[in-house]
Amino acid sequence: MCFSFLSRNLLLRWSIFALVFFxxxxxxxxxxxxxxxxxxxxxGKMKKAEKYYSSALKMDPDSWRIMRGLAETKFQLKKYRExxxxxxxxxxxxxxxxxxxxxxxxxxxxxxxxxxxxxxxxPDDGKNNMRNYVDGEEAxxxxxxxxxxxxxxxxxxxxxxxxxxxxxxVPRRVYDYVHELHVKVEDxxxxxxxxxxxxxxxxxxxxxFQMGSNKGAAAxxxxxxxxxxxxxxxxxxVSQGLFQSTMGHNxxxxxxxxxxxxxxxxxxxxxxxxKNHKRLPTEAEWEYAARAGxxxxxxxxxxxxxxxxxxxxxxxxxxxxxxxxxxxxxxTAPVGSFPANPWGLHDMTGNVYEWTSDWMDDKYYAxxxxxxxxxxxxxxxxxxxxxxxxxxxxxxxWASDANSQRSAARKGFVVDYRIDLFGFxxxx
Numbered sequence: 200m201c202f203s204f205l206s207r208n209l210l211l212r213w214s215i216f217a218l219v220f221f222x223x224x225x226x227x228x229x230x231x232x233x234x235x236x237x238x239x240x241x242x243g244k245m246k247k248a249e250k251y252y253s254s255a256l257k258m259d260p261d262s263w264r265i266m267r268g269l270a271e272t273k274f275q276l277k278k279y280r281e282x283x284x285x286x287x288x289x290x291x292x293x294x295x296x297x298x299x300x301x302x303x304x305x306x307x308x309x310x311x312x313x314x315x316x317x318x319x320x321x322p323d324d325g326k327n328n329m330r331n332y333v334d335g336e337e338a339x340x341x342x343x344x345x346x347x348x349x350x351x352x353x354x355x356x357x358x359x360x361x362x363x364x365x366x367x368x369v370p371r372r373v374y375d376y377v378h379e380l381h382v383k384v385e386d387x388x389x390x391x392x393x394x395x396x397x398x399x400x401x402x403x404x405x406x407x408f409q410m411g412s413n414k415g416a417a418a419x420x421x422x423x424x425x426x427x428x429x430x431x432x433x434x435x436x437v438s439q440g441l442f443q444s445t446m447g448h449n450x451x452x453x454x455x456x457x458x459x460x461x462x463x464x465x466x467x468x469x470x471x472x473x474k475n476h477k478r479l480p481t482e483a484e485w486e487y488a489a490r491a492g493x494x495x496x497x498x499x500x501x502x503x504x505x506x507x508x509x510x511x512x513x514x515x516x517x518x519x520x521x522x523x524x525x526x527x528x529x530x531t532a533p534v535g536s537f538p539a540n541p542w543g544l545h546d547m548t549g550n551v552y553e554w555t556s557d558w559m560d561d562k563y564y565a566x567x568x569x570x571x572x573x574x575x576x577x578x579x580x581x582x583x584x585x586x587x588x589x590x591x592x593x594x595x596x597w598a599s600d601a602n603s604q605r606s607a608a609r610k611g612f613v614v615d616y617r618i619d620l621f622g623f624x625x626x627x
Contacts (some may be wrong), residue, residue, distance in 0.1 A: 207300055211594035229265075230256045230359040234318065234342070236268050248272045250483040263289045263369050267377060279384050279391075286381045295368035302346060303363045312346040312355075314364070319343045319356060375422040385454030392456035398433055398475075400627065401543050402486050411564055412484055412607035414496065418561040419607045425483045426570050429430045432480065432488050433624035434551065435534040436546050437471065445474055452619040456532040459551045459622040465590045465614035468554045479624035482557040482591045482609070483572050484626060489594065489606045491542040496605045497546070498540040504550045508549030511598050519600040524619075530619075531597050551622030552592040559589040559611025588613045596620040 224502070252269035259265060270285035298314045317493070320340040327622035343356040369377070407426040412419045440456035442463070443449040450462040463471075472478050480488070495501045505524045509532045511517050512524045526549075528536070533544045547553075557563075557574025589611035594606030598620055602608065614619070 206335055207256050229230065229255050229262075229363075230317070230342070232258070233265055233268065236265075236272070240268060240272055241409045245272050245275050248278065261366070263292060263366055263373065263377075267373065270377070270380060272382065272403060274384060277301040279387050282380070282384045283388060286377050286384065288428055289369060289377045290374065290381060292374075293368035294374050296371065297347070298370045298373075300346075300364040300365040301367065302357070304357070305361050308512060310351075311349045311367070313349060314344065314352070315347055316345040318343045320435065321356060366527075368375070386443070389439050389443050389454065389456045390585060393403060397626075398441065399435070401434050401488075402433040403430050403484075403542065407489050408492075409488060409494060410483060410607070411568075412496065412605065415602075416609075418563070421564055423564055424569055425487070425567070425572060427573060427608055428486055430480075430484060432484070433477075434539075434544060436496070436551060436622050436624050437468075438534050442471060445471055450617060451566055453530045455531075455533065458531045459534055459546070461490050461531060461551050461619045461622045463554075463621060464617060465554050468597060469556070472600060472623075472625040473626060477627045479554055479556040479623060480626040481571075482555045482593065483567075483571050485547075485553065485555050485593045486606060488542065488544055489540065489545075490546040491540040491544065493606070495543070496607070505605070506537075507593070508604055509546070509597045509605060510595065511600055512547050515598060517598060528597065547594055548606075549595050549599070550597055551594075552596045552599070552610065552620050553594050554621065554623040555591045555593055557591045557607075563610075588615070590614050592621060 207489045231366055232251045232255035236248045236255060239248035240249060241244070249269065252265055252272060254261065257268060266285045270282050270289070273282045275281075275284065300312055300314055301309060302312050303309050319342065321343060342359050344359065344362060346355050346357060346362075347353075371435050378567050405426075407424055407429045409422050411422040412423045414423055436459040438457055439449050439451050439454065439460045439505070440459040442451075446467065449460065450467070451458070451460050452462055454582065467477055491498050493499075497503065497507070499507055506526070507530050509526070511519050514525065514529045526532075526537075532535045532550055534550070537546060539545045540547055555574075558574040558577045563575050583600045592610045592612055593602075593608070595608065603610070612618075
């Protein structure tokens with residue numbers, strides 16, 4: 200009886216001692232829940248992982264570390280929309296070279312450090328210490344952060360319970376990994392969008408027009424008369440939803456079911472149109488439809504007007520950016536986001552360049568036939584040096600300047616390259 204009383208008394212004293220010298224801290228809670236989430240994920244227990252990560256994120260809502268784990272878990276649980284929300288938040292964060300954090304200790308001390316390891320067990324931890332005397336021989340080891348103090352240049356071990364970490368941004372390697380997850384989930388969501396069925400087209404009546412411009416590059420001259428038969432043209436640029444439903448893949452960089460498909464090669468654009476019993480427009484058909492009966496540089500006039508198209512605006516990091524213009528989109532915009540031209544066709548100016556069926560020839564206009572021209576003939580399309588591999592692109596893009604978006608502006612590019620500026624639409 201006496202021994203039992205003394206044992207309980209001694210245990211109580213040690214418990215008080217432990218609470219004083221090893222205080223419980225909410226600092227540990229976030230990392231503990233995150234570590235539990237990591238363990239559950241590795242064990243394939245996704246429901247438990249989701250629970251732990253969600254709990255940790257409530258305590259630290261801006262941590263990409265937790266968001267990444269939760270996003271991976273929700274992806275495995277096929278909760279794709281929730282996965283997208285998380286990866287979008289991570290991809291919106293600042294990219295940094297090192298895994299830098301701001302460390303706040305319990306005593307209020309703060310310093311900037313690089314995380315070297317999140318879960319370190321010191322050699323003597325878990326053996327012969329006071330906590331194990333209180334908790335028993337089976338007590339779990341005390342996990343530490345291994346941190347490199349960027350100011351002092353020294354390595355430091357800090358218990359999870361003693362420190363709170365605030366991430367300074369997303370390391371590039373993590374960003375790239377999350378972007379791959381973003382691509383996967385977006386393609387799944389696009390496939391689930393059900394963007395199939397007939398595409399709205401615009402009836403373009405036949406007629407004659409003056410093709411080219413004396414104000415542009417030499418390749419736009421001479422201005423010459425062209426007469427065309429009637430045709431129908433897609434009202435919008437081909438969206439990713441439509442492309443993926445037909446082709447079974449989606450090469451676009453800027454994902455979204457209603458955004459234009461880009462990074463398409465000319466061959467893919469041509470194949471898509473043929474699979475839908477259509478074809479790519481000739482260069483003459485494209486300019487005729489873009490002008491929509493007008494004779495000015497743009498369908499609205501001779502001067503560029505903000506708000507009429509998606510171009511390289513003030514958010515664009517290129518030296519051609521329009522510093523005083525903001526179109527509301529940092530890259531591609533959902534098709535139809537800007538006003539239609541007088542014939543009801545959207546995005547004939549800006550958003551993505553559009554492939555045509557014509558081979559590119561800077562001097563073709565001097566010899567172009569008047570009626571229904573189909574571009575120069577190439578006897579050796581594989582001749583790269585002779586320009587045989589370039590097809591005409593029209594309309595400018597989200598990364599082009601205003602000059603490239605004129606109705607007469609033309610550009611040639613090789614048919615098998617993938618660039619996030621190039622899309623298309625079809626005619627019938």
